Amino acid sequence: MTTGRDVVFTFSYETYADAEARGMMRPPDRILQTLLNADEVAGLLVANPYRSIPSVLRAGFSPETGPRFAASKRGALITPARMRRADPTKLGAIVGEYRRYDSVLKRRSEQLGLRVPVIVTANPLVAAFCPFAWASSVLYFGRDDWLSSTSRQEYWPAYQMAYQQIRESEIAVAAVSQQIIDRIRPLGPSMVVPNGVSPAEWLAPLPPEPEWLAALPKPRAVYAGTIDQRLDTDAVAALAHSRPDMHFILLGPSPDPDYVSQLRELANVHVHGGVGRDELVATLRNCQLSLLAHRRTALTEAMSPLKIYEYLAAGLPVVSIDLPPVRGINDRVLVAPTAAGMGPLIDRALEIGPMSEAERRDFVSEHSWESRHRVILDLLMRSPLLHRSEVFRR
Template structure:
């Protein structure tokens, strides 16, 4: 009998990932699992949603699995409209695990992207139980997991007790879980998307002078004080551009009044990649917190794979990734590092190719696959 894997997504559905090219954490790895013809059977399970939403047609899903192999997408539903929180979370995910188990091929490996699902899964019913996580959800103070109460920390203790096979983007997360079995698979980049010929938007191309760019959700983990000080010190010669969905309007309120700061919302991925390529320097100004100390910044690899020097807050997961990253201590000045980064020579074609090969999602997937199937 060949390998069989059941991968249960969290946050975003397969349709969400299919719509944007599966470039995000978690989805990128699961997409490569689906495409791997050496794995005999793969079942992808969407995050469970209200039944009315699961019954709605999804035309974008047609043809999203490779033909000729055992591939299946399931979309479990629930009666409640919102995600289970607090005390309701454990029984809800126990019921979900039993439903998934009933239709899983015998001898399957369960890959759960939700920590509570990994913690409640019956280890005797699966060849192995794997938790695949890309943030320390126990430290999140907003978003889906913030309302979980103590369920996430409980799930960490339970995963350690049950010897769940843990795959995370940083050693810090595995250590906080206390995992006896763990593998670190940092975030990566889809090299095939980098040379998209979509032009940058007109407003971006109209900017004069060098641009320092941040790409990502505008939320509390962004160090707005550091960005504001950087903008004032750089002056009108530079433009700081922030592109991404606005999760916290306070970020916009603090930065928008500055003359040389441009805050824009969501843009199509091709335009985002074009802006990265056209920027002089890219930015990763995160506040230091338990959440950011454990992350693996997806945007960092995209910046560097596009050949852009990057100025980042000094955080453990950022250290040692590339000599083209200049680190700023939390609370330190960004402007001198931005100027220094702007004077870096362009990487050679050989250097860029080597970085891309090392950090492409395909290379990340091989390490993930080994951990899942031989764990």
């Protein structure tokens, strides 16, 4: 007989299909994987963010029941729908939308027979504005500081109010960095849960180089991740000019190809599109150096850079801009005040060289997602229930 607790999990602005397409590699995706596999979880409802009714119907399923969720026999997936996909920008309208979202989740949870479930959400608007009177508790998981996301600036007033609501309602908060915790200032339980790695991906024997990588001379320095405004392209260009002997690889999707146009002109800079997880692992494990060449912004200062953990899982030395979540991860992470000042550290990093295989395996085991999420599961499953304020303030 199952004695675990029922859970409702919600994404932020992406869907389960998005998570599957990217290989379940982002922190909320990994938490969902943990919930799917945890013995402590009895029933599980996974909720996508709002999507438009036309797009949901075009996909061929009912707006409230969603597509078949094949990942777990004990779970179900739901896609709440409305006429427009995007949230309204006025605070009152946002609160109304998420009260309706709450009603959809409540109805589906009851249909599944979930009993006073725990809520785990990666969306601060869900955590703050869904009443969840039918749930036992709420845990907000912060993977980014949404108040620093310039791409969502029109929602900053809503996020500010959401953080206040999370704080005053004493909602539990787990975040990838202390900076996010400090921004929210939660009065309820809180914890920092940095990013991690999957041992199954990183502990296999050394994979062969992808063909495109094998064509590039060594030494190779790699930056892996979305190539967007976080990347300091001027600093990368300066590094490439100062080290013509080294080949710099930018590996990941480029939402704005023009953003890296100056780098494409450099013979020792290679911009390569996004790849699957196996190819990412093979690429990192066959490079000599890794880079975190971010601009210093409020957003990057609050991140727990997943790529650094993956660089180290590959055994690579890291040259990084000095950001608070980067400090103290490993002595192979060399930090410079700015991306422009990273050049002098390259030779030192190459001298340090890769980890021994024993060191690398120890790092992967110590920083596994399983070990990261154990503290979250312990918090979710503890008795008595997490405190949730009976007063839903507005």
